Amino acid sequence: MPKSFVFHKLKKRRVICILVATTTRQQLFCLTGQYSRKELLEIRLQEQFFCPTCHAPLLLKVGKVNIPHFAHKTLSNCQHFSEPExxxxxxxxxxxxxxxxxxxxxxxxxxxxxxxxxxxxxxxxxxxxxxxxxxxxxxxxxxxxxxxxxxxxxxxxxxxxxxxxxxxxxxxxxxxxxxxxxxxxxxxxxxxxxxxxxxxxxxxxxxxxxxxxxxxxxxxxxxxxxxxxxxxxxxxPLSKEEFNLVMGIFYQAKKQYVRSQLYAGNRVGNLYCRLCYELCLDATNPPNLFGVPLVGADCFKQPAVLWQLLVVEAYEKGIGVDWLIQTGKLTLRESEKEQQAITLTADYLTLYLKYKDDALNNSNILDILYDNYCKNVRKLRK
Structure with missing residues (x-):
């Protein structure tokens, strides 16, 4: 494509612009960059063009601002181009x-x-x-x-x-x-x-x-x-250094969420605060194993710290995750994600139960979560 074609927006009006047209001989003519502007100006004088879908007449536009393109001569209701381009x-x-x-x-x-x-x-x-x-x-x-x-x-x-x-x-x-x-x-x-x-x-x-x-x-x-x-x-996949950056951003988001819940007003009716109370946790600073980044957690609409608290509380009370999903306490992004959610919560519970009694600092929590990430990536890429 000639470098002289400057890249700008087309005017915002109902004009359908396309790159392929048919000629009077029913041949396809494509504007794929093989012609110079001068050649296109000469072709425009010798040929007529039509929309390959609605067969309406087209104009070949060869300006100095936008790339060469075809446009319907009149405002078109051509159905097979959904919007002006x-x-x-x-x-x-x-x-x-x-x-x-x-x-x-x-x-x-x-x-x-x-x-x-x-x-x-x-x-x-x-x-x-x-x-x-x-x-x-x-x-x-x-x-x-x-x-x-x-x-x-x-x-x-x-x-x-x-x-x-x-x-x-x-x-x-x-x-x-x-x-x-x-x-x-x-x-x-x-x-x-x-x-x-x-x-x-x-x-x-x-x-x-x-x-x-x-x-x-x-x-x-x-x-x-x-x-x-x-x-x-x-x-x-991420390197360990990259995953550490993910964790840093993730935990900042977790802190913002916790602050928003603490200042939300009625703590008695606040789900996050109630879960922390039920699990005897400090609502201002929940343990590191709550709110962790896990592959596949996009199946939930809720933030990680909330759905992970819900899952642990359900486990402590002997309630199945499927019940949490059916009652809407765990909210899915799509109903088709239910099996993904069940698998994910089982993996999270395994991780939580294994390390919940350990004293976790920033270094060993990184090792634990990155190892878990790598295992899941290997499993999911198969």
Whole structure:
């Protein structure tokens, strides 16, 4: 692509922009960067273009701001482009198309699948549908599109679009609901794949530990498109030093949660305070074994310190975890996560009972939890 194409947003109006059109001879014409602006201006004078879906006339736009693209001549109700596309989306799709071509995969740009009435941003080897998502999308729509691809034995791969590079390393991540729904899995370990067109790099949010609501602790790492492979490279487990950073951020979040509960008002009616009272614990400083980061704890909506207190109290009273789930005392993020929750709570109880009577400091709690993390990672990656 010529360097003179400047990267900006398209105007916010109902204009559907696409990169593939049909000609009067019913041939596909793709704007994949093989033509210069001068060549496109000449082609525009000689050829007419039409939408491959609704067959309405298209304009070939070759400006000096946005990348070349097609747009419907009139405001369109074309149903198979769900929303007006930003320059970020157009640029990203084009770079992804070029990425797969360079790796000698059969890539089809904006491929329309008539059986499910969906259009993949890039279809790879007729087996993978690449969805490059740059704007918020209802989770129901995301799941519906994934299901549509799966009906055709096509694996959907969602990539979140980035306008600018991310800060890499271990940190607190704020994830929207639709971004959580875009998670992929290495074995059973979740991660989110992102793509940044301005620097042509893939980013990974990996080793994700659920904190609360939209907050997660995880690792951000990038990989240049020139070094990426397909199927896409999978993120590596954390080193002990990285896991220590996770624990530090996690425990800060735990302290914030504890403070919020202590100043919430009526302590008698406060679940956290009641659990600490029932277990004879200091509510201002619960033991280190409560509120620990565990792989797979995203199955719960509740923060770690709360669900772990609930599980220990239930154990002390001889109550099963399945009862806690059925009564709603343990709240699941999705009903399908019940078995994951049961397995996780059993693992946590084993850990708790083994070390609850030990004097744990920062050093040995790190050893214990990192060893547990490594065991779970090996088990889940199989």
């Amino acid at each position: 930003s320059s970020l989306h157009l640029h990203g799709k084009l770079l992804l198309y070029q990425f797969f071509n360079q790796l000698n995969f059969k890539a089809e740009l904006e491929k329309y699948l008539s059986k499910v009435r969906q259009r993949a941003d890039v279809l790879v080897d007729e087996r993978y549908a690449i969805e490059f998502q740059c704007s918020p999308i209802p989770v129901s729509q995301l799941l519906q599109r994934s299901k549509g691809y799966q009906q055709l034995s096509i694996s959907p791969i969602w990539l979140k679009g980035l306008k600018e590079p991310c800060l890499e390393g271990i940190g607190l991540l704020h994830l929207k609901v639709h971004e959580v729904a875009m998670m992929q899995y290495a074995g059973q370990l979740p991660y989110i794949l992102l793509f940044c067109p301005p620097d042509n790099r893939f980013y990974y949010y990996s080793n994700l530990f659920y904190v609360s609501s939209s907050r997660w602790v995880g690792k951000t790492k990038s990989l240049s498109a020139t070094k990426q492979i397909f199927p896409f490279a999978r993120p590596k």
